[in-house]
Amino acid sequence: MRPFILAETNYAHTKTNPYEVAVLPLGATEPHNLHLPYGTDLFEGTIVGEKICEAAHNKGGKVVLLPTVPYGTETNMHRLPLAMNVDPTTLFRFVTDLIKCCINSGVRKIVLLNSHGGNEMKPLLRELADKVDGHIFLCNWYTVLSDEYKNIYEHPDDHGGEMETSFGLAYFPHLVAKTADGKLTGDAGGTAKTRFDAINRGWVGITRPWHLLTTNTGSGFPHAASAEKAQKMMDLLAERLGTFLAELSAAKIDDKFPY
Numbered sequence: 001m002r003p004f005i006l007a008e009t010n011y012a013h014t015k016t017n018p019y020e021v022a023v024l025p026l027g028a029t030e031p032h033n034l035h036l037p038y039g040t041d042l043f044e045g046t047i048v049g050e051k052i053c054e055a056a057h058n059k060g061g062k063v064v065l066l067p068t069v070p071y072g073t074e075t076n077m078h079r080l081p082l083a084m085n086v087d088p089t090t091l092f093r094f095v096t097d098l099i100k101c102c103i104n105s106g107v108r109k110i111v112l113l114n115s116h117g118g119n120e121m122k123p124l125l126r127e128l129a130d131k132v133d134g135h136i137f138l139c140n141w142y143t144v145l146s147d148e149y150k151n152i153y154e155h156p157d158d159h160g161g162e163m164e165t166s167f168g169l170a171y172f173p174h175l176v177a178k179t180a181d182g183k184l185t186g187d188a189g190g191t192a193k194t195r196f197d198a199i200n201r202g203w204v205g206i207t208r209p210w211h212l213l214t215t216n217t218g219s220g221f222p223h224a225a226s227a228e229k230a231q232k233m234m235d236l237l238a239e240r241l242g243t244f245l246a247e248l249s250a251a252k253i254d255d256k257f258p259y
């Protein structure tokens, strides 16, 4: 039993060992090119959560990892089979209820560890800022290493590309589909452009209809992936986010918190 993972611990532990910080991973269930499992984002959220909470625990942090929310916002995949959508407002209500549980239990520092680009959670932080007796933090873990990304990977990854495929090869290799001669079954992850230059350049945004953007739901080249790349990424994530969680645990909530 790992005392920093709620699903593994027991009441005998929680009644005598209060936590300071709760970490809630937010996943998704959706197709990821032809070779990665539907659970990719939820597996990633759980594994990153375990690694960073373990690192914080080893630094003395009183942190607890909550079970991962397996569903996320998939409205842009509505034409693809079994992309299990939860509308943003529904997700906000659900997460708000879980945040209230933490606060009622005396855990007033809550970190949302988001693992899926479709889950845009910042508006919830704004909405709750004047309504709950706690402090909510948001970490989209896949943005934490933007300064190091090019030192690890060769190709950018939007969805099911080099980074996520490396993640799978390192941490759930039995679920990464390969051909008989050992190659990934996924396509090259190329994407289509819209008819508008302003959208293609990012001056104007849309929610991208995934069945038109991609060939087989992948956006990003997966074939340069390796387990070693993801392990390097995870070591850096555990160092950066484990340190943050340990500092957050030790911090006293006063009038100036978090300044």
Ligand SMILES: [Zn+2]
Binding pocket: 032, 040, 041, 116, 159, 160, 164
């Ligand atoms: Zn993903």
